[in-house]
Amino acid sequence: MNKLLEKDVYEMLLKYFGRSTAEIYLYSHKDKSDDFIILSLTELLTKYLGEEKAMEELNKLKNDL
Amino acid sequence: MKTRISLFIFAFILVSIAYIFEAEKQTFLNQILFLIFPVFAVLTGILAVKIYGLKSIAGKSLLAMTLGIACWAIGGIIWCAYALLNIDPFPSIADVFFLLGYLLVLLGLYMEFKKAQIQLSQLKKSTIILGLLITFVLTVIVFYFGIYMAYDSSVGFLENVVAMSYGIADLILIIGSLFALLMTRAYRGGKFSEFWMIVIAVFVLNLAADILFAIFSVPYTENAKPYIYIDLLWIAGYLLFAYGMLDNYFHIKAIRKRIKNQ
Numbered sequence: 001m002n003k004l005l006e007k008d009v010y011e012m013l014l015k016y017f018g019r020s021t022a023e024i025y026l027y028s029h030k031d032k033s034d035d036f037i038i039l040s041l042t043e044l045l046t047k048y049l050g051e052e053k054a055m056e057e058l059n060k061l062k063n064d065l
Numbered sequence: 066m067k068t069r070i071s072l073f074i075f076a077f078i079l080v081s082i083a084y085i086f087e088a089e090k091q092t093f094l095n096q097i098l099f100l101i102f103p104v105f106a107v108l109t110g111i112l113a114v115k116i117y118g119l120k121s122i123a124g125k126s127l128l129a130m131t132l133g134i135a136c137w138a139i140g141g142i143i144w145c146a147y148a149l150l151n152i153d154p155f156p157s158i159a160d161v162f163f164l165l166g167y168l169l170v171l172l173g174l175y176m177e178f179k180k181a182q183i184q185l186s187q188l189k190k191s192t193i194i195l196g197l198l199i200t201f202v203l204t205v206i207v208f209y210f211g212i213y214m215a216y217d218s219s220v221g222f223l224e225n226v227v228a229m230s231y232g233i234a235d236l237i238l239i240i241g242s243l244f245a246l247l248m249t250r251a252y253r254g255g256k257f258s259e260f261w262m263i264v265i266a267v268f269v270l271n272l273a274a275d276i277l278f279a280i281f282s283v284p285y286t287e288n289a290k291p292y293i294y295i296d297l298l299w300i301a302g303y304l305l306f307a308y309g310m311l312d313n314y315f316h317i318k319a320i321r322k323r324i325k326n327q
Contacts (some may be wrong), residue, residue, distance in 0.1 A: 016257075024324055
C-alpha cells in the first residue's frame, strides 16, 4: 500500500470504525497491493455505509492511486 | 441478532406486565424497574464508545449521546428518590439533568451529521417538502401541548419555566430526528443506517412520552393508573437505545474479525 493511500485509509477507517479497527486494518494489509485494498474497502464500506456513501469515500481514496 | 431482539422484546414484555399488574399506586418495584433501563442504556453506550475509542468522531459523538442518556438516568434516580421520600419532585435538580440530557444528545447527533458530510442539495424536493411538513406538524403539537399548555397561572415562575423548558427540549428532539433521518438517507442500504432508524424510533417514543406527560402531568405525578404507563414509552426508548448501541458494538467486532480473516 502506498504511503498516501495508507494515510487516507487510516483517516477514513478512523472516522467510521474507530482507531483500533483502523490500526488492525493497516497492520493486516501492510503487504497487500493498492488494488486489493480498494477491493476490500469497497466490500466493507458498501456493507456498512451503503453503496452511495461507499462510492463517495472510495472516490476520494482513488485519487491517491 | 435474532436472539438479541427476542431478549429485548422479552424484557419489555416483562416490564409491561410488572407495570400493568402491580398495585394501584406505582410501587417501589416499578420505580426500580424504571431506573434499570436507563442505567443499562448507559452501560451499552460505554461499551460502544470503548470499541470506537475517543480519537474518532464516532466515539466522541456516541460519548455525547451516552452522557445525555446518563443525565436522564441521573434525573430519573433523583426523581424516584424524591418520590420515595414523599417530596414533590417537580421542579427539582432532577429537571436540570433531564434538560441537559437533551442538549448532549443533540450535540452527539450534530457531530455525526457533520461527519456524514450530507449535501442537502442532493435531496429530492419531495423529500425536503415531506420532511418540513412532518417537522411543522410535530412542532405545532409540541408547541401547543409542551409549551402553551404547560403554562399554569396558579403555580410559580420557576415551575412554569421548567415545565415549558421540556417543550423546548422536545423541539430539540424534533431537530435531532431530522439529523437522524438525514443520516439514514446518507447510509442508505448500509448496516449503519439501521442504527439511525433506531435513533429515530427512540426520539419518537421520547417525544410521545413527553407530550403525554405534559398533558397528564398531574395524574402521572400522583402515580395514578393508566397514566404511569407513560413510563413504558420511556423504557421502550431506553431499550431501543441500548439495542442500537449493542448493534454498533457487534458491528465493529464483526468488522475486526472480517479484517483479520482477509
